[in-house]
Amino acid sequence: MASPRSTGHIDTGGKCRQSPLKRPPDTVIHALANPTRFLKIARPMTPILFWGGVVALVVAFWGGLTQVPPDYLQGDSFRILYIHVPAAWLGLSGWSSLAIACFAYLVWKHPLAFVAARAIAPVGALFAALCLITGSIWGRPTWGTWWEWDGRLTSMLILFFVYLAWIALARADHERGGDGRVVALFGIAGTVLLPIVRYSVVWWNTLHQGQSIGLTGSSIDPSMLWPLWWSIGGFSALFGALVLMRMRAMIADNRVEARMRRMAAA
Amino acid sequence: MNHWNFIAAAYAIVIGATGGMSLLSFLAMRRAERAAESLRR
Numbered sequence: 001m002a003s004p005r006s007t008g009h010i011d012t013g014g015k016c017r018q019s020p021l022k023r024p025p026d027t028v029i030h031a032l033a034n035p036t037r038f039l040k041i042a043r044p045m046t047p048i049l050f051w052g053g054v055v056a057l058v059v060a061f062w063g064g065l066t067q068v069p070p071d072y073l074q075g076d077s078f079r080i081l082y083i084h085v086p087a088a089w090l091g092l093s094g095w096s097s098l099a100i101a102c103f104a105y106l107v108w109k110h111p112l113a114f115v116a117a118r119a120i121a122p123v124g125a126l127f128a129a130l131c132l133i134t135g136s137i138w139g140r141p142t143w144g145t146w147w148e149w150d151g152r153l154t155s156m157l158i159l160f161f162v163y164l165a166w167i168a169l170a171r172a173d174h175e176r177g178g179d180g181r182v183v184a185l186f187g188i189a190g191t192v193l194l195p196i197v198r199y200s201v202v203w204w205n206t207l208h209q210g211q212s213i214g215l216t217g218s219s220i221d222p223s224m225l226w227p228l229w230w231s232i233g234g235f236s237a238l239f240g241a242l243v244l245m246r247m248r249a250m251i252a253d254n255r256v257e258a259r260m261r262r263m264a265a266a
Numbered sequence: 267m268n269h270w271n272f273i274a275a276a277y278a279i280v281i282g283a284t285g286g287m288s289l290l291s292f293l294a295m296r297r298a299e300r301a302a303e304s305l306r307r
Binding site: 061250255 | 267269270272273275276277279280283284287288291292294295297298299301302305306
């Protein structure tokens with residue numbers, strides 16, 4: 001099966017009659033990345049993720065704002081945790097997803113992977129920005145300052161700028177009909193920032209508190225923790241819905257472009 | 267210092283930004299899919 005190379009442009013996907021599970025592994029990747037098959041899954045998943053996310057967030061905000069007790073040290077300001085932590089999580093995992101999509105594009109040359117990366121970038125940048133903004137608002141009553149050039153805040157700000165740079169580069173590459181390989185390499189190279197952001201509170205003595213939630217458990221009392229899981233789940237579902245909406249828009253735009261080119265050539 | 271002003275500001279920004287992006291993404295998706303559908307006919 002020939003790989004549809006470069007450009008990030010998608011026309012219409014061909015129909016595969018054979019089950020993708022019966023195909024050789026490399027062919028399965030292409031079959032699952034078929035735009036027609038993707039749209040068949042994405043169309044019902046978009047409202048499910050969106051409204052599921054909204055419901056989970058309503059529960060999270062109700063719990064976080066009205067049901068949990070104030071923190072003994074920070075008072076009520078700790079309630080910003082329920083939006084700040086999910087924003088940080090999605091800012092970081094957004095770049096991980098973008099890098100995986102870039103890697104898939106470089107290895108299998110499938111344009112849908114590049115469309116996914118281009119759809120993820122603005123959503124990830126939004127959550128990185130929200131992490132910085134909510135952290136700054138939380139910092140004022142807690143630390144007495146809106147901003148501090150410490151390891152965690154500065155590395156997150158750099159990640160946000162890297163998102164903006166990637167978006168600008170991808171747009172420029174798309175407009176001049178580039179093959180997207182440099183953009184994909186940039187996406188993979190940007191992953192070096194992720195451990196720096198993650199471990200900045202361990203490597204440097206920062207104003208930002210150390211990690212409260214790890215693989216082995218959490219230092220947050222369970223009575224204050226449950227809305228956080230709802231919030232992380234809700235924002236993650238919303239993130240997925242936003243990415244699917246943006247991917248569907250790009251696929252439709254590419255189909256229109258391809259159709260117009262064919263009509264102009266005829 | 268009243269913490270609730272900070273909490274309200276943070277939540278309002280997050281709800282406004284994510285709601286705004288959801289609306290823009292939905293409108294862009296609907297416009298693009300309608301254009302693609304109309305060309306197919």
